[in-house]
Amino acid sequence: MSIELPSGLSQQQAAARLSAEGPNELGTDQRRNLLSIAVSVLREPMFLLLLGAGAIYLTMGDPREALILLGFVFIIISITVLQERHTERALESLRDLSSPRALVIRDGKPVRIAGREVVREDILMLAEGDRVPADGLLLQAHELAVDESMLTGESAAVAKFADGSEVFAGTLVVRGQGLIQVSAIGKATQIGHIGQSLQDISLQSAPLQAEIARLTRRLAVIGAGLCVFLTLLYQLLRGGWLEALLAGITLAMGILPQELPVIMIVFLALGARRIARHQVLTRRLSSIETLGQTSVLCVDKTGTLTHNRMQVAALCVAGEVLDVDTLTSAALPEEFHELLEYAVLASEIEPHDPMEQAFHRFAHDYLANTEHLHPDWLLVREYELSPAQLAMSHLWQEHAAEPAFVATKGAPEAIVDLCHLSPGDCQQVLQQAEQLAERGLRVLGVAKARHPPGPQWPEIQHDFALQYIGLLGLADPLRDDVPAAIAECQRAGIRLVMITGDHPRTARAIAAAAGIASTRVCSGRELAAMDASQLADCLRSTSVFARVSPQQKLALVESLKASGEVVAMTGDGVNDAPALKAAHIGIAMGKRGTDVAREAAALVLLDDDFSAIVAAIRRGRKIFANLRQALIYTIAVHMPIIGLSLMPVLLGLPLLLAPIHIALLELLINPACSIVFEAENGRGEPMRQPPRALHEPLVSMRHIALGMLQGLGVSLVVVALYHSGLANGMAQDVARGLAFITLVVANTGLILANRSPVQGWRSMLLGLSRVGGWVLAGTLAMLLLVTAITPLARVFAFQPASIEQWLVAFAYGAALLLYFEIAKIGMRLGLKR
Incomplete structure (x- = not known):
C-alpha cells in the first residue's frame, strides 16, 4: 500500500517565489563585504604606521616619499582585501554545504534541497531526527512528536496532530513522520524574531587562535617598547625628532606580526576547502x-x-547451507526457491529496510521469470514487528475470497516459537543460526502457512499454522x-x-x-x-x-x-x-x-565513507605542520628587519631601511607566509608519526629560537655587507641597494629552508608547489626591477649597481641557505643533549 503525495509547488513556482521573497535565512551570518573588509584592514597597526610615516614625510617637505608610501598602502590593502575576500568565498561555500537539508515535494516528487531554498507553501516531509527548516501547518502526521525546547524551554516533546497544529523552524522531530505546508520562512518565523540578537554573538576562539593572539600581543608590546627606545636613542645620538620618529616607526613596522592573524584564517579556511575535496x-x-x-x-x-547495503550471503534449508559466493551462474537450486519466495512475500512491496531490499534484489536476480514471484497478488493484512514478537507476517490473496498465503520472517528464535517446533528441531535450527551468526551474518528465519478466508483475520501471528522453511544469512559487506x-x-x-x-x-x-x-x-x-x-x-x-x-x-x-x-x-x-x-x-x-x-x-x-575520515586526519596533520613552518618563517623573516633598524643606529651608520622599504618587504612576506606554506604538501609521511600531545604548543621556545637564530644570521651578513661597502668608499645608495638584494634573496632562502623541519638539500629544493614557484619567481622579478631599473631604484633610494656587484650580493644571500641548514641541525643536536 502506498500513500499518495500532494503535488506541491512546481520548480518554476518555487524559483519565482525564492527570487521574490529571498532565501530561508535568518540574516544572522556574519558575512563581510569588500567595504567592511577594507575598513578592518585600514585599522591594522601596520597601515596606521604607514600613514603616520607619510604624514611625517609631508611635514619634512618630502611629498614624493609621502605619495609613494600612500601608493604602497593602496597596493597592500588591495592584496590583503583580495586575499581575505577569497577566504570569505571559501567560508561561504562551506556555509552553503553545511546548510540544513530539507525533503520537499516539487512537481509531485520528493527532492532533497538546501534549507535556505525552502519557500512559502512548499510541502515538506519530516521524519525522526530532522530539524524543521521553516514554520508550517501539519497536513499529515503519524505518531509525530517535536522537541520545542529551544523556543519554549520545556524539555518534554510535544505531540503533533493533523488538526491545524503548527510546527516551528529550528525545532527537532524526535518521533514519527509528517507532512507540513510552509507558512513562514527566514526572519518571519518564530525563531527569526529571536535570531536578530545573534548578530552580536561571536564564536569562541579556538586554542590555536588564542595562542596566535597571545603571540601577536607579546610581539606588539615588544615592538612598541623597542620603537620608543630607538626613537630616544636616535634623538640622543644624532638629534632630530622627526628623523628619530621615522627610525622608530620603521622598527615598529618590522616587529609588528600583522601577518599572524592572516596566516591563521587563511590556513583554516583553505584547509577546510581542501578537506572538503575528500567529501x-x-x-x-x-x-x-x-x-x-x-x-x-x-x-x-x-x-x-x-x-550499509545488506546482501544475501547464505541460505539454509533442511540443514543444507548454500553460500551465495559459490553460485557460478544465475541458477539457484530448486530447493531454495521457496525460502526466497516467502522472504520476499514477508517484505514490503517497496521496501526501505536494507534487508528487505536485499531480498528483492536477490529474487530479481535468481527468481525472475519463475512462478515464485507474485506481482499481481493482493496484500490484505500486515502483522508488524514488536518487542514482544520479533517477527512480522504478510497475508496475500491471489483472488478475493480464496485462502490467504501467509509469509512470516523474523528472528530465528521467534520463528521456531511461531512454528511450534519440537525441542530437537528447535535446537537444530538455532544451532544452524548460531553457526551463520559466527560468520558475522544477520540471520532471519522464514515460515509459511495457508489460512482460509473469513469475516475476520486472526489478531495475532500465533493463530496461524506456520510451517518452518529455512534460514537466510545476510551480510553488510565491509x-x-x-x-x-x-x-x-x-x-x-x-x-x-x-x-x-x-x-x-x-x-x-x-x-x-x-x-x-x-x-x-x-x-x-x-x-x-x-x-x-x-x-x-x-x-x-x-x-x-x-x-x-x-x-x-x-x-x-x-x-x-x-x-x-x-x-x-x-x-x-x-x-x-x-x-x-x-x-x-x-x-x-x-x-x-x-x-x-x-x-x-x-x-x-x-x-x-570511513577512508574520508583518515584522509581528513592526514590533511589535518599536514595543515598543522605547514602552519608551524609558516610561523617559524615569519619569526625568522622579521628578525633581519629588527636588526637592520637597530644596528646602523648603534654602529653610527646611515639608516639602511625606511618605511618604504618595510612596505615593499611586506608585499613579499605576506604571500609567502600564508599561501606558499599553506599550499605545501609537507615532508615525510604524516601518518607514520604518533599524534601530537594534547597540550603541545603550535610554536615552542625551540621553534622561536630557531626562527630568531636564522634571522640573526641574515642580519649580521646584511649589516656586514652594508658596512663593508661604506667603508670601502661605496656610495650610500649603492650599498643600500646591495644590502637590500642580499636581504630579499636571504628571505627567499628562508622560504625554502623552512618548507620542512627536515634537514637536507633534497627536502629544501624539491617538491615546491606551483603557488610557491610563482611567489619565488615574482619576488626575484620584483627585486630585479627595483634594483636594476634606474627610475624605480631611485624611488627606493637605491642606485643601480654593476652586474658583478649585483651577482655578489645575490650570492651572499643564497649562501645563507647553508647557514639555515646548519642552524636546523644545531638546534636538533642541542635538543638531544
Missing part, C-alpha cells in the same frame, strides 16, 4: 587543529566500516578500502574502537575482517554493570563494543577523554548527538545521518 565538510574551523591530535577514533560499524585505512590509522598511532548496536558475534567478525585487534567483545549489558574505574580498565584492553546504547556511547567517550585521549567519534542518529558533541571531534554521517547529529558534529562525511 568531508568542516562545520567548525577550530576542529581542523584538533584533527592531527586524534589518538582514538570511535567508529560505528553500519554504514561507516560497511556499505567497504573495500577500510582494512587499508585502518592499517594506516594504526601506523599513525591512532587506536580504533568499534562501537555498534549489532550482535557481539557480528561485531567480532567485522572487526576481525577490518583489522581491529581486540582480545574480547564487550556488550552493553556488561557496560551497564561497570563503574567508572572498571569502565576505564575495560577500555584499556577492549576495542570492540556491541549492543551498546547511545547513553553508553557517551560514557565511553567521556571515559576516554578522562584518560587523556583525544577522541573522534562517528554517529548518525538523534541519540548519538550527545556523544558527538562530547567528543573532541564529532563526525556525523551526511547521507544517512539526521540533522541533529550533523549539527552536533564538527565534521560531516558527505559520502559516509
Whole structure:
C-alpha cells in the first residue's frame, strides 16, 4: 500500500517565489563585504604606521616619499582585501554545504534541497531526527512528536496532530513522520524574531587562535617598547625628532606580526576547502587543529566500516547451507526457491529496510521469470514487528475470497516459537543460526502457512499454522578500502574502537575482517554493570563494543577523554548527538545521518565513507605542520628587519631601511607566509608519526629560537655587507641597494629552508608547489626591477649597481641557505643533549 503525495509547488513556482521573497535565512551570518573588509584592514597597526610615516614625510617637505608610501598602502590593502575576500568565498561555500537539508515535494516528487531554498507553501516531509527548516501547518502526521525546547524551554516533546497544529523552524522531530505546508520562512518565523540578537554573538576562539593572539600581543608590546627606545636613542645620538620618529616607526613596522592573524584564517579556511575535496565538510574551523591530535577514533560499524547495503550471503534449508559466493551462474537450486519466495512475500512491496531490499534484489536476480514471484497478488493484512514478537507476517490473496498465503520472517528464535517446533528441531535450527551468526551474518528465519478466508483475520501471528522453511544469512559487506585505512590509522598511532548496536558475534567478525585487534567483545549489558574505574580498565584492553546504547556511547567517550585521549567519534542518529558533541571531534554521517547529529558534529562525511575520515586526519596533520613552518618563517623573516633598524643606529651608520622599504618587504612576506606554506604538501609521511600531545604548543621556545637564530644570521651578513661597502668608499645608495638584494634573496632562502623541519638539500629544493614557484619567481622579478631599473631604484633610494656587484650580493644571500641548514641541525643536536 502506498500513500499518495500532494503535488506541491512546481520548480518554476518555487524559483519565482525564492527570487521574490529571498532565501530561508535568518540574516544572522556574519558575512563581510569588500567595504567592511577594507575598513578592518585600514585599522591594522601596520597601515596606521604607514600613514603616520607619510604624514611625517609631508611635514619634512618630502611629498614624493609621502605619495609613494600612500601608493604602497593602496597596493597592500588591495592584496590583503583580495586575499581575505577569497577566504570569505571559501567560508561561504562551506556555509552553503553545511546548510540544513530539507525533503520537499516539487512537481509531485520528493527532492532533497538546501534549507535556505525552502519557500512559502512548499510541502515538506519530516521524519525522526530532522530539524524543521521553516514554520508550517501539519497536513499529515503519524505518531509525530517535536522537541520545542529551544523556543519554549520545556524539555518534554510535544505531540503533533493533523488538526491545524503548527510546527516551528529550528525545532527537532524526535518521533514519527509528517507532512507540513510552509507558512513562514527566514526572519518571519518564530525563531527569526529571536535570531536578530545573534548578530552580536561571536564564536569562541579556538586554542590555536588564542595562542596566535597571545603571540601577536607579546610581539606588539615588544615592538612598541623597542620603537620608543630607538626613537630616544636616535634623538640622543644624532638629534632630530622627526628623523628619530621615522627610525622608530620603521622598527615598529618590522616587529609588528600583522601577518599572524592572516596566516591563521587563511590556513583554516583553505584547509577546510581542501578537506572538503575528500567529501568531508568542516562545520567548525577550530576542529581542523584538533584533527592531527586524534589518538582514538570511535567508529560505528553500519554504514561507516560497511556499505550499509545488506546482501544475501547464505541460505539454509533442511540443514543444507548454500553460500551465495559459490553460485557460478544465475541458477539457484530448486530447493531454495521457496525460502526466497516467502522472504520476499514477508517484505514490503517497496521496501526501505536494507534487508528487505536485499531480498528483492536477490529474487530479481535468481527468481525472475519463475512462478515464485507474485506481482499481481493482493496484500490484505500486515502483522508488524514488536518487542514482544520479533517477527512480522504478510497475508496475500491471489483472488478475493480464496485462502490467504501467509509469509512470516523474523528472528530465528521467534520463528521456531511461531512454528511450534519440537525441542530437537528447535535446537537444530538455532544451532544452524548460531553457526551463520559466527560468520558475522544477520540471520532471519522464514515460515509459511495457508489460512482460509473469513469475516475476520486472526489478531495475532500465533493463530496461524506456520510451517518452518529455512534460514537466510545476510551480510553488510565491509567497504573495500577500510582494512587499508585502518592499517594506516594504526601506523599513525591512532587506536580504533568499534562501537555498534549489532550482535557481539557480528561485531567480532567485522572487526576481525577490518583489522581491529581486540582480545574480547564487550556488550552493553556488561557496560551497564561497570563503574567508572572498571569502565576505564575495560577500555584499556577492549576495542570492540556491541549492543551498546547511545547513553553508553557517551560514557565511553567521556571515559576516554578522562584518560587523556583525544577522541573522534562517528554517529548518525538523534541519540548519538550527545556523544558527538562530547567528543573532541564529532563526525556525523551526511547521507544517512539526521540533522541533529550533523549539527552536533564538527565534521560531516558527505559520502559516509570511513577512508574520508583518515584522509581528513592526514590533511589535518599536514595543515598543522605547514602552519608551524609558516610561523617559524615569519619569526625568522622579521628578525633581519629588527636588526637592520637597530644596528646602523648603534654602529653610527646611515639608516639602511625606511618605511618604504618595510612596505615593499611586506608585499613579499605576506604571500609567502600564508599561501606558499599553506599550499605545501609537507615532508615525510604524516601518518607514520604518533599524534601530537594534547597540550603541545603550535610554536615552542625551540621553534622561536630557531626562527630568531636564522634571522640573526641574515642580519649580521646584511649589516656586514652594508658596512663593508661604506667603508670601502661605496656610495650610500649603492650599498643600500646591495644590502637590500642580499636581504630579499636571504628571505627567499628562508622560504625554502623552512618548507620542512627536515634537514637536507633534497627536502629544501624539491617538491615546491606551483603557488610557491610563482611567489619565488615574482619576488626575484620584483627585486630585479627595483634594483636594476634606474627610475624605480631611485624611488627606493637605491642606485643601480654593476652586474658583478649585483651577482655578489645575490650570492651572499643564497649562501645563507647553508647557514639555515646548519642552524636546523644545531638546534636538533642541542635538543638531544
